[in-house]
Amino acid sequence: MHTRAANPPSPAGKILWATIAIVGAFCLGVVALRRGEPINAIWLVAAAMAVFVIGYRFYGKFINNSVLQLDPSRATPAVLRNDGLDYVPTDKWVVFGHHFAAIAGAGPLVGPVLAAQMGYLPGTLWILFGVVFAGAVQDFMILGISLRRGGRSLGHMLREELGPKAGIVAMFGVLVLMMIVLAVLALVVVKALTHSPWGTFTVACTIPTALLMGVYMRWFRPGRILEVSIIGVLLLLGSIWLGARVAASPTWGPMFDFDAGTLAWLLIAYGSCASILPVWLLLAPRDYLSTFLKIGTIALLALAIFLAAPMLQLPAVTKFIDGTGPVFQGGLFPFLFITIACGAVSGWHSIIASGTTPKLLANEGSAQMVGYGGMLMEAFVAIMALVAAASLHPGVYFAMNSPGALIGTTVQQAATTISQWGFVVTPDQLIQTAKDIGEHSILSRAGGAPTLAVGMAQLLQGIMPGEGMMAFWYHYAILFEALFILTTVDAGTRVGRFMIQEIVGLIHKPLERTESWVSNLLATAICVSLWGYFLYQGAVDPLGGINTLWPLFGIANQMLAAIALMLATVVVVKLKRERYVLVPGIPALWLIICTLTAGWEKLSGPISFTGAARKYAQGMQDGKLLAPAKSVAEMQRIVTNNYVDMALTGLFMLLVVTMVVFALRAILKAWQINHPTTHEEPYVALSSMAS
Amino acid sequence: MNRSLQSLQSSWKWAVQTARLCCGVPDYDVYVKHLREHHPERAVPSYEEFFRERQAARYKGTGGRCC
Numbered sequence: 001m002h003t004r005a006a007n008p009p010s011p012a013g014k015i016l017w018a019t020i021a022i023v024g025a026f027c028l029g030v031v032a033l034r035r036g037e038p039i040n041a042i043w044l045v046a047a048a049m050a051v052f053v054i055g056y057r058f059y060g061k062f063i064n065n066s067v068l069q070l071d072p073s074r075a076t077p078a079v080l081r082n083d084g085l086d087y088v089p090t091d092k093w094v095v096f097g098h099h100f101a102a103i104a105g106a107g108p109l110v111g112p113v114l115a116a117q118m119g120y121l122p123g124t125l126w127i128l129f130g131v132v133f134a135g136a137v138q139d140f141m142i143l144g145i146s147l148r149r150g151g152r153s154l155g156h157m158l159r160e161e162l163g164p165k166a167g168i169v170a171m172f173g174v175l176v177l178m179m180i181v182l183a184v185l186a187l188v189v190v191k192a193l194t195h196s197p198w199g200t201f202t203v204a205c206t207i208p209t210a211l212l213m214g215v216y217m218r219w220f221r222p223g224r225i226l227e228v229s230i231i232g233v234l235l236l237l238g239s240i241w242l243g244a245r246v247a248a249s250p251t252w253g254p255m256f257d258f259d260a261g262t263l264a265w266l267l268i269a270y271g272s273c274a275s276i277l278p279v280w281l282l283l284a285p286r287d288y289l290s291t292f293l294k295i296g297t298i299a300l301l302a303l304a305i306f307l308a309a310p311m312l313q314l315p316a317v318t319k320f321i322d323g324t325g326p327v328f329q330g331g332l333f334p335f336l337f338i339t340i341a342c343g344a345v346s347g348w349h350s351i352i353a354s355g356t357t358p359k360l361l362a363n364e365g366s367a368q369m370v371g372y373g374g375m376l377m378e379a380f381v382a383i384m385a386l387v388a389a390a391s392l393h394p395g396v397y398f399a400m401n402s403p404g405a406l407i408g409t410t411v412q413q414a415a416t417t418i419s420q421w422g423f424v425v426t427p428d429q430l431i432q433t434a435k436d437i438g439e440h441s442i443l444s445r446a447g448g449a450p451t452l453a454v455g456m457a458q459l460l461q462g463i464m465p466g467e468g469m470m471a472f473w474y475h476y477a478i479l480f481e482a483l484f485i486l487t488t489v490d491a492g493t494r495v496g497r498f499m500i501q502e503i504v505g506l507i508h509k510p511l512e513r514t515e516s517w518v519s520n521l522l523a524t525a526i527c528v529s530l531w532g533y534f535l536y537q538g539a540v541d542p543l544g545g546i547n548t549l550w551p552l553f554g555i556a557n558q559m560l561a562a563i564a565l566m567l568a569t570v571v572v573v574k575l576k577r578e579r580y581v582l583v584p585g586i587p588a589l590w591l592i593i594c595t596l597t598a599g600w601e602k603l604s605g606p607i608s609f610t611g612a613a614r615k616y617a618q619g620m621q622d623g624k625l626l627a628p629a630k631s632v633a634e635m636q637r638i639v640t641n642n643y644v645d646m647a648l649t650g651l652f653m654l655l656v657v658t659m660v661v662f663a664l665r666a667i668l669k670a671w672q673i674n675h676p677t678t679h680e681e682p683y684v685a686l687s688s689m690a691s
Numbered sequence: 692m693n694r695s696l697q698s699l700q701s702s703w704k705w706a707v708q709t710a711r712l713c714c715g716v717p718d719y720d721v722y723v724k725h726l727r728e729h730h731p732e733r734a735v736p737s738y739e740e741f742f743r744e745r746q747a748a749r750y751k752g753t754g755g756r757c758c
Contacts, residue, residue: 082725082729083725084717084721084722084723084724084725084726085717085722085745085748088717088718088721088722088725090708090712090717090718091705091708093705093709094705094708094709094712097709097712097713098709098712098713101713102713222738222739222742222743223716223738223739223741223742223743225710225711225714225716226707226710279746279747279749279750280743280746280747283750284714284746284749284750287714287715287749288714291710291713291714292710295713360712491750494750498751
């Protein structure tokens with residue numbers, strides 16, 4: 001093993017780190033302990049930054065030096081297999097930018113907003129400690145492990161290290177997770193656009209804009225991404241401006257005014273068409289727009305929070321930690337830990353950390369910055385989303401995020417109910433907020449995106465005041481999230497199609513051929529109907545949909561994270577570094593406990609799918625209509641949906657348990673052998689590769 | 692003056708390279724250099740051809756982006 005001389009820390013360095021630790025601890029103390037009076041968001045942001053810096057410098061470095069034992073003198077896959085296309089030694093800052101753009105998505109913006117119903121403190125603590133000890137560990141370790149295996153994918157490494165059967169089980173799990181992700185993200189868009197002609201018009205405008213960009217880049221100026229993206233962004237900003245006029249027009253407005261069910265069908269139709277069109281026409285230009293808007297919006301949000309320095313109006317902890325919250329059901333443990341997935345720990349990242357990134361790193365020494373550091377940045381985005389939600393008036397927050405079945409459908413009913421919960425709000429405040437953002441109503445717009453949009457609009461309004469600016473920024477934020485999500489729906493449907501073809505190919509070989517039209521259309525249809533079913537179910541769900549689907553998504557995402565961390569644990573044992581087994585082992589165990597407990601509570605007990613299905617089935621037998629259902633057909637739908645969700649939860653739990661068995665078997669076997677048994681590629685000195 | 696101009700140029704190059712990579716398009720100059728050094732027998736594609744090939748390749752695999 002090639003070890004480096006450890007530099008003893010200089011006295012100045014010691015003082016610096018001690019100062020950061022003291023400042024961080026003080027800020028965290030303010031965030032955690034001050035009660036009764038609102039605190040400024042800057043305390044929270046500063047505490048987060050101190051925790052991240054210390055986590056990176058100490059825990060990240062410990063994993064780098066001791067657990068993974070990364071070696072800057074060792075040639076990386078990018079150097080060994082340099083082909084100028086997929087494997088390219090690249091500047092570490094460029095890789096960092098690419099990696100962050102690939103992992104940052106809608107997830108870290110939505111989860112923390114939903115979790116804010118418990119107050120800002122539980123979410124903050126889970127994001128800070130989750131990311132340092134679980135999320136960043138997962139991303140970094142999977143990246144490091146893949147670096148030593150020619151940049152292989154997660155599935156491939158699972159097959160190698162845990163056995164071929166484990167690989168198939170995990171592949172199936174990833175597919176199901178993907179369908180839930182697509183459904184829940186599409187539902188976020190539906191919730192944001194329901195009866196919002198302005199929003200619907202601007203989001204619809206992204207389709208012709210992208211088509212125009214695609215054609216321009218295909219025939220007029222091939223490959224000019226920057227130029228075409230600037231045109232695209234200008235067109236989108238124009239469509240926000242035009243949207244206000246369309247929504248106000250008595251002829252045009254109603255044409256873009258849809259209910260949730262219709263919007264779900266429109267999205268399903270869009271997803272089917274988009275995933276069949278050539279990528280250069282629609283998907284690629286959309287992808288450019290959403291990538292640049294995403295980075296731009298995150299920067300804008302950071303700027304707004306630093307300049308506006310809002311007060312956190314939400315209490316640190318609300319009474320809803322007992323599990324009676326309106327946004328999602330279930331207590332702090334385990335539901336906080338599956339509601340905030342991306343931002344604290346996200347299973348998806350293991351796919352990216354074993355995808356393009358390990359094929360680009362020029363040196364193993366940069367893996368900590370990209371893997372661990374990239375995830376810390378993502379956690380920072382989650383903290384900002386939490387700040388945006390917590391700086392809203394709590395009454396407005398709950399009005400936007402509670403289902404109509406709980407708070408009613410008029411501002412009077414909503415204000416009364418929410419005030420009874422202890423968050424005093426008047427109907428006028430709710431009407432005024434809707435008016436400020438240029439919408440008819442803000443009630444029951446669950447899903448995170450609208451709440452974040454209002455929060456962001458208020459922050460930006462604070463630093464750039466002006467007539468109608470808040471409505472503009474609100475629709476800008478909605479547009480950004482919808483654009484991003486629609487890109488994911490399109491790309492995800494394609495990826496899902498390939499995965500379905502791979503799985504179906506195991507049963508019937510000819511269906512595997514991706515150039516066959518019959519097989520492509522069949523797989524696309526299966527894929528769209530899978531996520532489409534859950535989307536439609538969520539859109540027409542009288543309870544709002546998000547509070548059913550988000551736990552399923554959280555369980556699935558954390559399940560994948562648990563699988564990735566189990567892989568890391570197995571590899572550590574196979575390398576005979578058993579004394580570090582707890583580094584990936586503890587977060588893996590924690591996620592297994594959280595997913596299984598959450599799964600169990602969703603299978604049996606008061607908040608379970610099973611309980612809900614039985615209650616409504618009993619009601620139908622007795623010939624009674626139970627609220628919020630208004631007809632026998634609706635009762636039947638609630639029963640069926642709950643049984644489907646129950647089966648899915650059971651499936652996820654079975655997947656986790658199966659993977660635990662595979663992992664334990666591999667660990668036991670490796671523990672008994674007295675030499676390393678992992679599939680690492682042999683050492684090649686970087687210096688010998690210099691050209 | 693000259694130095695700040697140079698650093699401005701290199702940061703711009705960095706930004707362009709990162710932005711293109713985020714869209715799945717690796718550095719063209721690096722690819723051309725690689726081809727000339729290691730595969731002198733192969734024809735060097737124009738940037739437009741290179742771009743189209745990469746654009747199609749980006750959406751073939753799995754993963755690539757997060758929720």
